[in-house]
Amino acid sequence: MSDEALMERCEAYLEGALSGAEARRFERELTLEENAAVFRQVLLMRQLLAELPPDAAPEDLVARIEAELIGAVADDTAKEKRERRMSRLSVALWGTSWALRGPAMALSGNATGGGRQALSGLGTVRYAAGPLAGRLAPERPRKPLWRRLLGM
């Protein structure tokens, strides 16, 4: 077996990737000194890599990052609260204006009806208030332009 292949088997063994039978066979192979030497090299390499420094970040750096993040989290929370408040306010304003839309249209005297306004759900208010609006601001039929120009 080539050194590379053996090394791969050592890696697989150490990571528990070999089946029970394969692991036992591999352990028997390790009784050969040359195989055992490769195994020791693999073990040492893994151990060195697993202990690569540094173990921790500098304490002042960690404190700086913590302070920055905690500040950012507080800002986020405040922003979220503000947005929630604004959202509630806008819903209230929107609802109020929507509720007043029907009566306003009815009182304006210019309400022409039509599918889009009827679909508003408050169109019924306009229909109910229609006769009243007509009385408050009676709409006179306009003369055509040529009659108005001729004073007829």
Add this chain to the structure above:
Amino acid sequence: MTPRPSDEDAQLSRACRHGDSRAWSRLVRRFSPQVYRLALRMLGQRQEAEDACQEVFVRIHRSFDTYDATRPLSPWVSRITYNVCLRRLQRAAARRESQNGAIDERPDDGTRSPEERASMSEVEQVLEGYLDQLSAQDRALLVMRYRDGLSDAEVAEATGMPVGTVKTRIFRARARLRERLAPLVRAET
């Protein structure tokens, strides 16, 4: 098999999402060694690594909504760190190019202090010397795989490389390192 997040990961990410400042503090304490180590190994300079570390946590905070809570936190953090460091290396390379190969003015403070270097064993010196010669990406692969204990699939996820490429690069790096360590191991036994 897709790795699942630990209970600690799940709890931590939930609390962070709810804006719990203590959870954010815990997250920083837990991942700062991992982030700093990877940044230091990739960038090779302490000051640069510290700046990168800060940038990583700011990015973690800004993009926490994109974290998939069904997966472990560690590879996600490594991915952000890896990307931040790669961008910094690219910017540094572009800067050097624009200065027509002028030497970078910042001192190379290395990954270890002079005191640490003086107290290193021969084997550790060989390892450091070898790591210095590797590309930043290969160093990152070894650190993530062996130091941080990520699987090949998680390393692939963190670096955006195919799993096969990760395995091949790690295999090559390992084989070369083993060759260098072989005389020392023989001398010890």
